Amino acid sequence: MPRRRASVPGIFAPLALVLACSASPGDAGGGTGSSATGTTSTTAASEGSGPSDTTSMGSTGGAPLPMPGPDVDIPAFSAEHVYFLPDDNRRQVDVEVEFPESDLSYETVTLSVDLTCPNGDACDWWDRLGWIGIVENAGTDDERIVELARFVTPYRIGAAWSFDLTMLRPLLAGPRTIRLFIDTWVGPxxxxxxxxxxxxxxxxRGGVPDPLPVWVLPVWHQTTFESGNPAAPYTDHVPPADVALPEPADVVLLQSLITGHGQGNAENCAEFCQKTHGFLVGDLPVQRVVWRDDCDQTPAQPQQGTWTYPRAGWCPGAEVRPWVEDVTAGVAADGTASIVYAMSDYENTCRPDAPVCMGCTLGTGCEYDGGNHTMPRYVLSAHLVGARTLP
Structure with missing residues (x-):
C-alpha cells in the first residue's frame, strides 16, 4: 500500500503525486539513503562513543554530557597559492588534518578563511566559486565531498570570512582529508x-553548546546540475532520499547550501533569476526563494565588475549563508525520514538543443560561449544534524 502524504503546496505538488504512486512499504526503512553520486548508502559522523538505539526518536533524556576539550587552533591551509596553468593545475588542494577526538566537546567551532592577492595586487579579476569540504573516499571512484563552507571570491581584491561550524562538530573529529577548491582559470x-x-x-573553543550536536548525516553530497533542460532533470542528481537516523535526537536540522550560476539564458538564469527551492521532509514542507539582494553591502569593497547586482544565493566577495531549517516534525517515530528536493518549474528556451531558440537575455544565440552565455546550473549540498537540548 503506498505511503500517504499530506497535501503539500506549490513546488511539491507534482512530486507528491509521483511519490504516492511509486512508493512501496520498503521505501521508508532499511537504513539507506541517497546521495548526489547515485549511491544508496550514507554514513553519519557521531559525537562520543557511537550510535545508540534507533528505534525511537524520543528525548535523549539524561545522557551524560561530554567533557569540554581544550582550546585549540588547527591551521589547514597557510599561504596556499591557488591557481591554474595549462601544465600546473592548483585549483584544488588536499591536506590531511587531525581534529580533536569525538569524545571532547566544544562550545564553538569556527573556520576562518582569508583571501589575499598574489604578489600584493595580482588577484584573479573575476568572481570565482570556492569551497572547503571533507573528502570521503579520497582518490576512489566513490569520492564525495561534504561541504563545510562555500564562498565566492571578489573581483580583484582580497576578502576574509568566518564560518560557524559548531553544529558540524561531529564531522570534525580525528583524521580527515580537507579540500580547498577555487574555480579560477588564471595563474602566474x-x-x-x-x-x-x-x-x-x-x-x-572548549565547552558544551546548547543544542549539542551529536551526529551529522549527509543526505546529498555536493552536486552540480543543469537547470531548465527537460532531457536532464534535476532529480537525476538530487533524487528522493530515505534515511535512517543514527540515534535519537531532540532536534533535527536540515542544513543546505544552494547557489545558482550561469547567465544569458531565458530569464537570465541561473545566476540572475529568482527561483523557489524546497525540501519535503516526511509531510513537512520547507521552501524559500534562493536569492541575495544585499550584495552592495558585502565587506569586500570596492570591487570591479557587477558585484552589487543581486544573485541566486550568493554575492561576489561574500560567504554563502547556509539555509537551516528545523525539520524535527518531519521525522517518523521510528527514526526514519524521507526527504525530497524540488524547485520552481523552469525551462531554458535559450539552450543548444532547444526546439525553438528564444529568450536569450544577453543577445547571444543558443550555443553556450563561455562568456555572455553559460549553462544555467545549481550547486547543492545538504545534510541532517541531530542535536540534544541541554537540561
Missing amino acids: GHANGEGWVVDATFAF
Whole structure:
C-alpha cells in the first residue's frame, strides 16, 4: 500500500503525486539513503562513543554530557597559492588534518578563511566559486565531498570570512582529508591575475553548546546540475532520499547550501533569476526563494565588475549563508525520514538543443560561449544534524 502524504503546496505538488504512486512499504526503512553520486548508502559522523538505539526518536533524556576539550587552533591551509596553468593545475588542494577526538566537546567551532592577492595586487579579476569540504573516499571512484563552507571570491581584491561550524562538530573529529577548491582559470604570468592566496584555520573553543550536536548525516553530497533542460532533470542528481537516523535526537536540522550560476539564458538564469527551492521532509514542507539582494553591502569593497547586482544565493566577495531549517516534525517515530528536493518549474528556451531558440537575455544565440552565455546550473549540498537540548 503506498505511503500517504499530506497535501503539500506549490513546488511539491507534482512530486507528491509521483511519490504516492511509486512508493512501496520498503521505501521508508532499511537504513539507506541517497546521495548526489547515485549511491544508496550514507554514513553519519557521531559525537562520543557511537550510535545508540534507533528505534525511537524520543528525548535523549539524561545522557551524560561530554567533557569540554581544550582550546585549540588547527591551521589547514597557510599561504596556499591557488591557481591554474595549462601544465600546473592548483585549483584544488588536499591536506590531511587531525581534529580533536569525538569524545571532547566544544562550545564553538569556527573556520576562518582569508583571501589575499598574489604578489600584493595580482588577484584573479573575476568572481570565482570556492569551497572547503571533507573528502570521503579520497582518490576512489566513490569520492564525495561534504561541504563545510562555500564562498565566492571578489573581483580583484582580497576578502576574509568566518564560518560557524559548531553544529558540524561531529564531522570534525580525528583524521580527515580537507579540500580547498577555487574555480579560477588564471595563474602566474596571466594578464588577468595570478589566482588567490588562501589561509584557513579551524578554531575549537572548549565547552558544551546548547543544542549539542551529536551526529551529522549527509543526505546529498555536493552536486552540480543543469537547470531548465527537460532531457536532464534535476532529480537525476538530487533524487528522493530515505534515511535512517543514527540515534535519537531532540532536534533535527536540515542544513543546505544552494547557489545558482550561469547567465544569458531565458530569464537570465541561473545566476540572475529568482527561483523557489524546497525540501519535503516526511509531510513537512520547507521552501524559500534562493536569492541575495544585499550584495552592495558585502565587506569586500570596492570591487570591479557587477558585484552589487543581486544573485541566486550568493554575492561576489561574500560567504554563502547556509539555509537551516528545523525539520524535527518531519521525522517518523521510528527514526526514519524521507526527504525530497524540488524547485520552481523552469525551462531554458535559450539552450543548444532547444526546439525553438528564444529568450536569450544577453543577445547571444543558443550555443553556450563561455562568456555572455553559460549553462544555467545549481550547486547543492545538504545534510541532517541531530542535536540534544541541554537540561
